[in-house]
Amino acid sequence: MNPSTAFATVVVDELIRCGVREAVLAPGSRSAPLAMALAEADRDGRLRLHVRIDERTAGFLALGLIRGTGLPVPVVTTSGTAVANLHPAVLEASHSGLPLIVLSADRPPELRGSGANQTTDQLKVFGDAVRLFHEMGVPRREAGQVAYWRSQVARAVSTAVGARTADPGPVQLNCPLVEPLVPTEGPDWPEPLDGRTTGPWTAIHATSAQPSALAVGPKTVVVAGDGASQAARLVAEAGNWPLFAEPSSRARTGSAVVPTYRLLLGATSLADEIERVIVFGHPTLSRPITRLLSRPDVEVVVVAPTGRWPDAARRATSVITGAEVIGTDETDWLARWLHADELARPAIDKVLANSTSPGALTGPSIAALVGSAVGADGMLVVASSNPIRDLDLAPVVPIRTIANRGLAGIDGTLSTAIGAALANAGPTYALVGDLAFLHDTNALVIGPGEPRPDLRIVVVNDNGGGIFSTLEQAGTTHFERVFGTPHDTNLEALAAAHRIPYTQARTPEALQAALTTTVAGIDLIEARIPRPTTLPQALTTATTQALKQI
Incomplete structure (x- = not known):
């Protein structure tokens, strides 16, 4: 194999060994080795390839696949403006903690700054939006390259999924590729291209943290923002506390949920009695919640398993990686919120039907x-x-x-x-x-x-x-x-x-x-x-x- 074909073959194989099952490609010339390696893997049933003509579409398609599967997804582009068109999806992935893997094909470094076609500075083009950037270097026909390629892919995937940092998000591997960009006959590669017998080149295991105890006492509500998960519901039900869950929280279910919370916060004195808010996920949907989290008389506890946490009002009292409720609120606090929701629902439905x-x-x-x-x-x-x-x-x-x-x-x-x-x-x-x-x-x-x-x-x-x-x-x-x-x-x-x-x-x-x-x-x-x-x-x-x- 020529160097670019060998590089692409190894990178795609290692991605699959690291858990990749879907991949997205926007076509181009410089990315041809990666495109052909992905097509071969798709033909062999090792992953499923999706081809799109628009890089911005390709990036968000990858985000949808990630949200649907929970697995990391690579998106491959050619050089130049193609890479820049991924920026909106990279930003969304960064702020949502989604493991998007950008494989940006590039011209070799000696062509940068020369006016060569479709050549620009792609190094750290996404700035701090990516959790990892690495310039893979021009592939060379020499021993040690395979270990380097596989090790770096394993590192990139583990960073994207947050295996060690608990901070998942996008990564970029910039891949300078040299001609020939299609398979050609040539001398044998100086070392085997194979990976480990099973699994990834480097297996990186996740860290863990003990949950923090939350005592029953203050009048507490649980706010579940985007991506909160069922953890928010379980804490609310364990404490017998009202649950204010946004639609994309995946927590809007169970016995504690208060569906009309957004309107109730501005229409009943119950809101004034709130003393503590437990925040899960990324709440951004409504101004009533923003005002609640900004109140100086309310204790705000943020549950954030990752290294990043939401605190737009800068009033978080504490940030914990997990929550364990000690005891159950035996008062009528939750019952009063549910009663208010029951009274408000018919009035809301009537307005919606006749607005x-x-x-x-x-x-x-x-x-x-x-x-x-x-x-x-x-x-x-x-x-x-x-x-x-x-x-x-x-x-x-x-x-x-x-x-x-x-x-x-x-x-x-x-x-x-x-x-x-x-x-x-x-x-x-x-x-x-x-x-x-x-x-x-x-x-x-x-x-x-x-x-x-x-x-x-x-x-x-x-x-x-x-x-x-x-x-x-x-x-x-x-x-x-x-x-x-x-x-x-x-x-x-x-x-x-x-x-x-x-x-x-x-x-x-x-x-x-x-x-x-x-x-x-x-x-x-x-x-x-x-x-x-x-x-x-x-x-x-x-x-x-x-x-x-x-």
Whole structure:
């Protein structure tokens, strides 16, 4: 083998030995050795390869595969702007703690700064967003190279999954490759290319830490942000404390969950009685939670198994790696919150059903119907902005709800959903706004030989940036042009261009009927709604009125 082919063969083999089962490739010339090695591994059934023509789509597709499988996923690009197009996905992976492995092909170092085609400085191009950067060096036909390549791949994967640091996140291996870039005949390699008999070149074992004791005493609530996991639910139930769980926390279930927490925090004096908050995950969804975590009279305990922890208000009293509850709150604290939730729910549902006109669709009613349709074996990917906030008001939120909340951007949402669907054995749904949909329509460009997901995309179309109608920007000069940003795009025609079945739902009954059909391949449901200008205030008023008897 020539050096570049040998390098790619060894790197792909070691990735598989380290647990990689899915890989994403954006095509290019300089990355050809890696592309061919991945295709060979796919042919042999050692991993599944996904090819995309857009690097940004490829990056977010990898994130969806990671969220769906829990395993590290490499994404391979050629040199130049191709690498830079991964930056949004790398940032999301960094803030969400997702093990994305960037294999960026590069020209040899002597061509940098020379004006050579597609050559730029790719060293540490992602800055501190990656947990590890390593320049692999130009492959050479000499002894010791195989051990170096395999050892560095094992180190990169272990860093990405947080095996020793408990701080998972993206890594970058920059791979300068020299011609020939395709397999050629040549002398034997000076050493075997094989890896260990079994397993990775270097097995790196995880560290562990003992959980900290949490005593029952203060009036406590548990806040479960994005990625919190069932650990938040278990602590809340053990302490008999209210659980305020965001949709993508994967903790919104069980006997302690308070679904209407966001409205209750501003509508009942119960909020003033809170003395301690136990925080899991990355809470970013609502201002009431932000205000709660900013209160100087509230003790904030952050449970963070990794080396990073959320503390936007800079008021965390302590940060612990795990929590063990000592005792159970025997007062009526949780019962009072559940009672308030029970009183508020009918008032909230009434507002949602009549916020525009009786029988009309609203963002929250669409989210509620989609949440109910997903089912126990399904998965829901929800976009940032209004869709996830609408889902937060729903009475039923699927436990397997995924969202890119590391930076809460709308970019890459469809790609993430496709990746998650490819990793999911059951049906997958995506709930997105019109701007998130349009921002990532390249995700729908899937080649005829590529694996295709079973994914139902529901687009809530209010023709622009509807969330700004509920924020301070509403009513300002030039609002419609610079915040509303109407686009008037024909989504049916766009779906036809991608050969995707399309349905427009104008009523709750029509949407429910469209949701009950079998999810097979990709299809699109469009639900058009007006901008939600008065809905937030109406919900707050209705909740306050409903709780007057408390």
